[in-house]
Amino acid sequence: MRFGIGDAVVDVIADIDRFALPAGFLPDCDLEALLPHRDLLEPDHVDFAGGTFLLGVQALLLRVAGLVVLVDTCVGENKSRPNHPAWHERSATGFLERLAAAGVAPEAVDVVFCTHLHADHVGWNTRLLNGRWVPTFPRARYLIGKRELAQWMGRAQQDPGVNHGSHADSLLPVLEAGLVETVEDGYELAPGVTLVPLPGHTKGQMGLRLERNGARAIFCGDAIHTPVQVLRPEWSSRVCADPLAAAATRRELLECAAEDGTLLVPAHFRNCGCARVRREGGGFLLVFGPG
Numbered sequence: 001m002r003f004g005i006g007d008a009v010v011d012v013i014a015d016i017d018r019f020a021l022p023a024g025f026l027p028d029c030d031l032e033a034l035l036p037h038r039d040l041l042e043p044d045h046v047d048f049a050g051g052t053f054l055l056g057v058q059a060l061l062l063r064v065a066g067l068v069v070l071v072d073t074c075v076g077e078n079k080s081r082p083n084h085p086a087w088h089e090r091s092a093t094g095f096l097e098r099l100a101a102a103g104v105a106p107e108a109v110d111v112v113f114c115t116h117l118h119a120d121h122v123g124w125n126t127r128l129l130n131g132r133w134v135p136t137f138p139r140a141r142y143l144i145g146k147r148e149l150a151q152w153m154g155r156a157q158q159d160p161g162v163n164h165g166s167h168a169d170s171l172l173p174v175l176e177a178g179l180v181e182t183v184e185d186g187y188e189l190a191p192g193v194t195l196v197p198l199p200g201h202t203k204g205q206m207g208l209r210l211e212r213n214g215a216r217a218i219f220c221g222d223a224i225h226t227p228v229q230v231l232r233p234e235w236s237s238r239v240c241a242d243p244l245a246a247a248a249t250r251r252e253l254l255e256c257a258a259e260d261g262t263l264l265v266p267a268h269f270r271n272c273g274c275a276r277v278r279r280e281g282g283g284f285l286l287v288f289g290p291g
């Protein structure tokens with residue numbers, strides 16, 4: 001899937017497509033309450049009969065202002081994730097081939113931006129070469145929020161296996177290679193390309209706000225996991241560090257998007273990878289695709 005935002009071009013590069021999560025992933029969720037939206041949500045985003053949410057795990061390849069930017073790097077290959085069978089010791093996934101089909105070799109990536117440091121957002125930061133984890137994108141600057149990095153470095157002192165082991169195999173190697181640049185709220189990557197705070201899912205999650213030629217978008221990571229959360233913004237996930245803050249961040253995102261037409265580009269929307277929202281009564285409705 002490819003779409004444009006002003007003069008910027010975005011390709012959705014899937015790592016895992018059709019990742020099913022039980023409805024309990026959103027602990028407050030009542031699937032029956034979503035039945036009026038069944039036509040919108042099935043078959044791509046909710047399996048009502050199976051009681052699951054359907055997500056993609058995908059990187060967003062952004063070409064803007066002469067830069068090749070990869071937003072979030074998914075699960076990756078050869079990573080030991082015994083508590084997550086769909087993520088465990090994957091091989092021959094075709095991810096880098098799909099990146100190549102979009103016209104980008106690993107050496108051509110200028111910037112990797114991880115919205116946050118969960119295992120499904122950092123996996124392709126590294127790959128296994130001769131038994132060692134090496135940066136997959138050797139020329140890239142890896143941008144990581146200062147608060148986000150500090151938090152997980154602290155957690156890793158107590159538990160080196162934190163984030164399913166991704167801290168050790170997907171973060172430390174790029175830090176040790178000197179490729180990480182820590183960034184603060186408001187960091188401007190290029191004209192009209194700014195990193196902004198989206199706290200709640202993790203304390204230090206950040207998004208990438210794009211404004212080019214009058215078109216607006218926000219790459220918002222896991223501030224919105226599933227289209228279900230556009231319909232019910234108060235339903236935070238069970239893996240959110242601060243569910244109330246996550247819900248407040250989500251509502252603010254949706255209000256802004258409904259107000260000024262900002263395109264939402266979350267990390268896990270299947271197929272089109274993006275949506276626009278509009279107000280409907282006291283809530284929001286969404287229209288998939290760049291529109």
Ligand SMILES: [Zn+2]
Pocket residue numbers: 118120121222267268
């Ligand atoms: Zn995620």
